[in-house]
Amino acid sequence: MPIATGQQGGAKAFETDTRVVGVDIGGTGSRLRVSTGRGGRSYEVTGPPAAVVAGRSTVPDVVRELCRDFASEFGGRPRVAAAAVGMRGFRAMTQSGSLDANRVHDILAEELRTGSTAVSSDAVTAHLGALGAGPGATLAVGTGAVAVACDDVGRWHLADGMGPHVGDNGGGSWIGRRGLDAAARSMDGRRMGASPGLVQAAEEHFGRRERWTAVNDVSLFAGFAPRVIGAAGNGDLAAREILDEAARFLADGLCAVLNHPGVAPVAVTTGKLLTYAPMFRSMVLRHLLEKRDDVRVQASAGLPLDGALSLARMLAAHPAVVQEHVPLLAVRIGSAPRRVDSITLPRVVLPVVRPMARPDSAPVAWAVEVSSDFEWSAGEVPAGGMVPADAVVPLTGERLVVGRPSRSRGVVPDIVCEDTGVSRRHCEIAWLEGGWTVIDLGSANGTYVAARGDALPTEPLHPGERRWLADGDRIYVGGWTCLTAREVTASVH
Template sequence: MEHDPAVLAIDAGQTGIKVRRTRPDGGVHEAVLPGVRTDAPLVPQLATVVGEIALESGQPVSVVAAGVSGLTDAAADAAALLDLVGPAGVERVVLAHDSVTSFLGTLGDRRGAVVASGTGVVTLGVGTRRTARVDGWGHIMGDAGSGYWIGREGLDAAMRAYDGRGPATPLLDRLRDRWPDPTGAYIHLQSDPGRVHAVAAFARSVADLAADDPVAAGICRRAADELAHSVVTALDAVAEPDDADPPHVGAIGGVFGSVVVRARFEERMRDLRPDAEIATARGSGVDGAALLPGLGTGHALRVLVGSAQR
C-alpha cells in the first residue's frame, strides 16, 4: 500500500478531527478541527470539513479518504458524501470506520489487533481472511476502558467517597475543582450538551492520581483489563489454523498515555496471549486514512471500506 499524493486524509474522532492534505507540489497542509458529534448525521459534518479545507487552501480536493468514529453501516454512504463535496472538485471518496484507519496507521499490512482508546474505544482484529470488531458501541452500551469509562468510574468513586459509601480519595477534590458543590454536579452534567466530553475529561484526573491513590490506580487497572480482554477476543475471532507468525498488537489513543494503564495492559497481554507481539505504532489514524485509497481488493479490510467515484 502507498499513500495517494492527491488525497485529503481525515481522521474524524470525537475529541478532534485531524486532516492532512498533500498538494500537487508535494507540500502538506495539516489541521485539527473540533471533533465529530456521533449523535448527529456524520456525512454532512464531513462535507463541512472538506469544504473548509478546500476554502482555506484555495486548491481543489480530488480524493477524500476518511476514518470516522461512530460510523455505522447505514451512515457509511460514500456516494452521498461525494454528492455533497462535488463543488470542491472531489472525484473520489473512500470511507471507513476509524477502527479500520487506526489499524492501518498502526500495523499497516500486518496481521493482529489494534485497540484505540480515547473518549471512546474500539478494537479491530484482522487476520488473513477475516476481520472482527470488538466494542466501540458508545458510552451507553459499551466503550469499556475508554476515557469516558474511566472518567465515569472516577466520578462514581468521588461521589461514593462524598457519601461515605466508598474509600476516601483525592478524586473528590478534583471533582470539587470543577463543581464546588458535589451535590449539584450531576445536574450540571445532565444539562450539559457536551457531557460525554466532560465526563471523559475527568479521566485525566484519574490518570494523574493513579501513582499515589489506590482508588484511581484500581480504576486504571480495570480499564486496562477491559482493553486487553477486547484485544484477546478480537485475536481469537480472526485466528486461522494455519497461522504461522505471531499476531501483532497495537495500543493507541490518549488512554494509553497513563503509565498505569499501559503497564497493566501489557502485563495482561503477556498473561493471556504470550505469543502476541506488542508493536510500536507505525503511524497514526490520519496516516491510516491516507492509505485507504490504495487498499488492495484482496485485503481482508477491503470489505469494510466504502468507495464512490465520478
C-alpha cells in the same frame, strides 16, 4: 487551525493527480490532512469533535467545516485524487440512523471535487495507521475503545467499539464516567469505590456537584480520564481499581481478536489515552501477556489519521480492491457505491491486496534481482551470517507478493525471501496502468525504495502507499535483502 508540515512549497503547489485527503473525527477533536505521494508538503487543519444532537450526527457538518478551512488556505476549491474519513462510532451511528454516510460522500465530492471517497469506522483507520493492512491486532483507545485484527487471508475481526451506551469498555469516556462516580460516592459518605482525591478534580472539570447528574457528554467524560489516571499514579486506591478494571477490559478485547485463527501474534496500541499514559499502557500489556505470552508487542507505525491517508492512497492508486462492506466501510467511486454482499461481524473482509491468477497477456519484460546488500545489513546480520538470496525473478502476472514462507500456515509468497526480518506478506509488486509499482502490506520492518544511483533510503513507504518503479530502482526489505527492478528482454523466464 491550519498546520503546514513537510517539505518546501505550500498547499497550492500540490499536483492534482497525486493529492489525497485523510480525515480523522474523534470524540475530542477532528483533523484533516492533505498529502501528496511525491514528497511534497503536507497540510493539516483541525476542527471540533462530532456529536449526536437531537438524534442527528454532526459528522457531516464537521467534515464540511474542515474541507472549507482547507479550501480557504488553498485559495479556492481544491481537487484531490481521493479522500477518506475515519470516525468514532461510525457503526453505531449508521445502524441507528443518526448518520447517513451518503451525506459525507456528497460533501467530500462537492468540497474537494473528487469522485473517489471512503467513509469508515476509526477501527479501520486505526489499524491501517498502526499496523498497515498486514496480519496482527491493534488496540485503539481514545474516547472509546476497539480492538481490531486482520488475519492471514484478509479477514478482519473486531471486539467492542460499540459506543458509550453498550460498550467502549476501558476507553476514555468509560474511565472518566467511573472517576466521576467515585468522586460522587466520596461526597455523600459512601466508602465502597469512593475517591476523596478525585472530588476536587471533578469539581474543576465538571463544575459544582449539582451539575454532575446532568453530564452526558462523552467527550467531557473522556477529558476527565487523564485526571483519573493521574490520581491512580499518585496512589489513589479507587482510581487504581478503575484503571485496573479498564486495563483488564482492554486486554480482553485484544485477546478476543488475537484468538481468531490466522491472526499473527503481533499487537500494537494506538490512541491518545495509551500514547500519553505509559503507566496505563503497561497495565494493559501486562494483562495481555498474562493470557497470551506468545504475543509480540511492537510500536505503532502511525495514528488513525495516517490510516485515513493510507486508505485514500489505496483508493486513488488501486480502487478495484477497495470495496464497500457494511457496517465498517462505505466506498463511492463516481456517483455510486462499490458494494459486495454484506458480511456480519465479527468476520468482515476489508481491502487487502492479494495475489491474483496470472493473465496470459501480462507483461514479461521486467524482472527483479534478489540479492543480499551488505551496506543495508549493517548492524542486522545474524550470528550465522546472511542467508544467500541471489536470483532473478521475472515479473509476470499482475501481482507478486514478496514475503517469507511459513509451512505451518501454508504461506508461500510469489517472491520468497528467507531473510528473518521480512514479514510473511511484506510488500507487493503490482502492474498498474502500464507500469510496475510497489506497495507495503503492513510489514513489521517497513519497505524502503531508492532510485538508481541514490543513497540508501531512510524513510519507509507508508502502509498503503504505492510507489512507481523505474529501471534500476532498489527495494529494501528485512535485514539484508535488496530487490532491484530491471527492464529486461522478453526472453527472461
